């Protein structure tokens with residue numbers, strides 16, 4: 001199979017590329033390296049079945065050409081990371097909405113199956129935990145920049161589902177819940193790599209708010225397996241699936257675990273949301289997926305515990321990170 005992965009030089013996209021190459025398929029990556037990085041795919045470049053194009057998903061003719069060459073499309077290219085979104089809302093909205101429009105329109109011309117990556121962020125302020133795919137999405141005020149991410153992704157979902165209903169373009173929507181693992185960078189605000197780096201460098205571990213907010217962290221290898229299985233399954237078409245782990249942890253406990261596992265002397269500090277993001281910032285207090293739908297269809301089950309995932313991320317930063325973290329790798 002020939003697989004197009006937009007955002008393929010990103011954290012999840014690079015792991016997905018690996019999975020398809022390992023299966024014997026060919027991979028075509030389209031990435032503008034805005035948040036992705038060539039470092040994520042450097043090790044794949046020697047594989048003759050791996051191809052990449054450095055260009056934006058806004059570029060219609062490039063997308064059209066790649067769609068023509070491929071059998072299926074994963075659309076992962078997006079503005080991600082709450083910090084990036086709060087700092088660059090225009091880019092977030094334009095990338096997420098327009099990029100998806102282009103990909104779906106081009107895929108529709110040749111009726112190539114498309115999987116659209118959405119986010120657990122779309123559940124917004126809903127308190128119906130665990131979140132189910134058919135539950136209400138509760139958006140905050142438009143004056144709060146964060147919710148532009150959720151809204152832009154919700155539009156992507158509507159559009160993908162509309163293409164299926166109206167034009168019979170086979171589409172699948174997945175909502176990813178806090179995917180973590182090796183190669184994720186803390187640069188765009190993600191908490192696990194941020195805490196691990198802080199702990200390894202002996203810097204203060206910055207818990208935002210009071211640290212009682214909770215998340216469920218999914219291992220990227222598990223998430224990738226679910227993506228591949230959903231792409232393969234004919235009954236996934238026209239549907240929305242949560243993908244994530246259901247091991248819930250609050251952020252203060254996460255900080256303590258990272259500190260203990262790295263044997264760090266870092267102190268854990270509380271940082272008000274107004275300082276971390278912006279005045280009036282609203283967080284999601286709990287974010288837990290109901291994963292029964294994806295489990296029932298493709299047998300998805302998280303394979304690693306949080307501690308096992310953290311051990312992998314810690315090992316990654318110890319091995320790969322800058323000389324300031326591991327002088328021996330200078």
Ligand code: UDP
Pocket residue numbers: 081082083121178189190191192194195206207208209213215251283284287
């Ligand atoms: N967070 C934190 N310290 C950091 C970065 C993030 O306490 O240095 C918190 C953040 O406020 C949120 C949680 O960790 O409550 C998860 O943040 P992340 O940006 O990883 O993902 P989100 O779930 O917000 O999309």
